[in-house]
Amino acid sequence: MPDSVRVSVVQDTPPSVPDFTQWPSFPFEGDLRVKQLDDPVPVEPPRKGEGLRECTACAAPDDAYIWVSERWRVRAMDRPTGLPMVLILESRSHLDLGDLPNLLAAELGVMTVRLERAIRSLDGVARVHVNRWGDGSAHLHMWFLARPHGRLQLRGTFLPLWDSILPPISEAQWRENLALVAAWLAEFGGRPLAEPPRIQWQAPSSLTESPPATSERSDDEPVSVIEAAEEIPEPATGSDAATASDAATTDAAAADEHAGARQGVAAAAPTNDDEGAPPAQTLGAAAASGIGKSHSTDK
Numbered sequence: 443m444p445d446s447v448r449v450s451v452v453q454d455t456p457p458s459v460p461d462f463t464q465w466p467s468f469p470f471e472g473d474l475r476v477k478q479l480d481d482p483v484p485v486e487p488p489r490k491g492e493g494l495r496e497c498t499a500c501a502a503p504d505d506a507y508i509w510v511s512e513r514w515r516v517r518a519m520d521r522p523t524g525l526p527m528v529l530i531l532e533s534r535s536h537l538d539l540g541d542l543p544n545l546l547a548a549e550l551g552v553m554t555v556r557l558e559r560a561i562r563s564l565d566g567v568a569r570v571h572v573n574r575w576g577d578g579s580a581h582l583h584m585w586f587l588a589r590p591h592g593r594l595q596l597r598g599t600f601l602p603l604w605d606s607i608l609p610p611i612s613e614a615q616w617r618e619n620l621a622l623v624a625a626w627l628a629e630f631g632g633r634p635l636a637e638p639p640r641i642q643w644q645a646p647s648s649l650t651e652s653p654p655a656t657s658e659r660s661d662d663e664p665v666s667v668i669e670a671a672e673e674i675p676e677p678a679t680g681s682d683a684a685t686a687s688d689a690a691t692t693d694a695a696a697a698d699e700h701a702g703a704r705q706g707v708a709a710a711a712p713t714n715d716d717e718g719a720p721p722a723q724t725l726g727a728a729a730a731s732g733i734g735k736s737h738s739t740d741k
């Protein structure tokens with residue numbers, strides 16, 4: 443085909459904005475322009491956990507998570523955001539979605555359903571959106587975003603944007619939600635690490651004097667879906683070699699596969715047929731009794 447017939451995607455004037463900018467769920471109004479697309483790069487930069495880039499997930503200790511098990515970990519943002527709950531499910535092994543062995547692939551289904559139920563059980567949550575992007579980090583991580591009940595404008599694909607737009611929920615509510623989800627998951631195994639909110643006896647005036655937990659925030663810790671460094675382009679530093687734990691966890695994954703062949707998925711996933719309904723009293727008690735001893739994700 444001669445070059446002259448080739449259609450170019452580069453346009454001199456940006457196209458008009460698409461119809462979705464008129465949807466009620468679109469968070470912005472006013473004059474909008476479509477950005478000019480950069481030229482495609484011939485070689486994509488390594489993600490976190492690829493090439494020489496350190497893997498944030500593999501380097502994170504268990505106490506950075508709200509719940510951990512032998513093969514899975516669940517973490518929160520490092521502070522409350524606009525949605526009632528935003529959680530990330532990670533495999534313990536350094537694997538991406540398409541590389542999961544069958545045991546982990548099957549468990550991912552079980553864990554996804556379980557976590558969706560746990561988050562949906564929270565007061566004020568209408569729906570839980572499940573997303574996997576993976577453009578920033580090579581280590582499998584699935585996003586779970588709770589849509590507040592009654593907020594019809596937040597329905598659909600713009601929910602991650604709204605998470606950064608809405609005012610953050612209260613710290614106490616956030617911690618209580620984290621503890622409830624961790625306790626729910628622990629009903630089926632693993633270890634809950636989220637702390638329920640402490641009763642704050644200080645007078646309101648003195649509360650403002652205590653430094654916010656966010657002051658220790660590390661750039662590696664995403665604070666919302668949109669601000670998460672893992673899902674947006676950032677300059678590659680490429681200085682850290684892969685850690686020994688990467689190799690160890692990959693070995694563990696191989697071992698998982700053997701264990702799976704022997705015992706089947708049921709060995710790892712509880713066989714409760716009625717797992718959709720952990721007893722509410724147990725949940726409440728677990729949340730109130732000071733489960734775990736570590737902070738969730740403040741670091």
Ligand SMILES: [Zn+2]
Pocket residue numbers: 491497498499500501535536537581688
């Ligand atoms: Zn990793």
